Amino acid sequence: MAVDSEARTWKCAKCNVELVPKKAVLEYLGHTVSHEVPACPKCGKTMICQELAEGRMSEVEQQLEDK
Numbered sequence: 001m002a003v004d005s006e007a008r009t010w011k012c013a014k015c016n017v018e019l020v021p022k023k024a025v026l027e028y029l030g031h032t033v034s035h036e037v038p039a040c041p042k043c044g045k046t047m048i049c050q051e052l053a054e055g056r057m058s059e060v061e062q063q064l065e066d067k
């Protein structure tokens with residue numbers, strides 16, 4: 001996994017292709033929430049780094065609080 005600092009695009013380190021947004025289901029505190037995450041169109045591997053995961057989790061927390 002590598003990040004192009006200029007274009008801000010993610011690439012799969014294995015396939016060397018740009019990642020595309022893909023719906024993924026995350027589980028958090030017993031809740032399931034669907035989010036778009038960067039995924040490799042070739043091997044299908046999703047890229048969720050710790051920073052992204054934490055950002056998503058705070059979004060989920062807000063969504064849960066809104067309900």
Ligand SMILES: [Zn+2]
Nearest residue numbers: 012015040043
């Ligand atoms: Zn790949």
